[in-house]
Amino acid sequence: MSVLTLGRPSVDASLILGGMPRVRLLPREVGEGQKTRALRRRLLAGLVVIVVMAILATVGATFALFAANAQLANEQSRSALLAASRAKYGDVTKLQSEVDQIVTSQPLADAGEILWAPYVQEIQSSLPAGTTITALTAATATATSVTASLMPTHIADVKITADSPQQPISDWLDNLAKVKGFVAAIPGSVTRVEDTGHYTVEVDLLVNSDALSERFAPVKAAKK
Incomplete structure (x- = not known):
């Protein structure tokens, strides 16, 4: 007697290679x-x-x-x-x-400037009692003139004529040596004035650079 078995047919498991098969139904x-x-x-x-x-x-x-x-x-x-x-x-x-x-x-x-007004006053202060200046001329000296005259080196030459009550002027020459810038005082002629009994004396005063005014010289810093 034959027996019918209903259900899915048996499938050989060895024929299943992967997942569920897919089918593309849309056009390429x-x-x-x-x-x-x-x-x-x-x-x-x-x-x-x-x-x-x-x-x-x-x-x-x-x-x-x-x-x-x-x-x-x-x-x-x-x-x-x-x-x-x-x-x-x-x-x-x-x-x-x-x-x-x-x-x-x-x-x-200012390099060669001498303030003559105060300098002349300094010369007058050197005069002995009773002696007065009657004439004064000053001129700057050059290196050529100094060499030619065989005088000591100086920058100015002050020629002084004075009226003195006495003939000797050694005291006056000693006083002139104290004047600023003094180089030398060269006595000149001495002439007696008969009317007064005085003497007209001439002195040539040579001055060096110490007599320059230096008004615009730079101020030196004080030493500490």
Whole structure:
């Protein structure tokens, strides 16, 4: 007697090689279209990124240009202000320059200067009692004139004529040796004045650089 068995037919397990079988029912063109659209989306996204970057770069360059122009305008404004200031204070600058030149030239102008008024007073203070100066001339000496005259080195020659109550003038010569800048006192002629009984005496006073005024000489710092 035959027995019928209902159900799924038995399948040989050795024939099952993988998972469930799949079947693509859509046409091949549909799959390729999907790939094409995905590629287009990626290209479009890349294009958008490039455009955004270009816009940002353009904006940055524009701002940099504006900043450079603003800085240039600021520098031009400062230059114009400085030029106006120089023009405004040009006279002051010129005056200061002239003052500096005067200050620089003062020691040169003063190099051979002797203040004769106070120097003559110093000579008068050396006169003995009763003696007065009747004539006085002063002249600067040059190296050539000093060499030619065979006199001691000096920068000025003061010729003094005086009226003395006595013939000897040794006391006066001793006093002249104390005068500032003294080099030598050379006595000249001695003449008796018959009307007064006095004597007209002549003395040649040689003076060195110690007699210079040095009004504009630099002030030396005090030693500590």
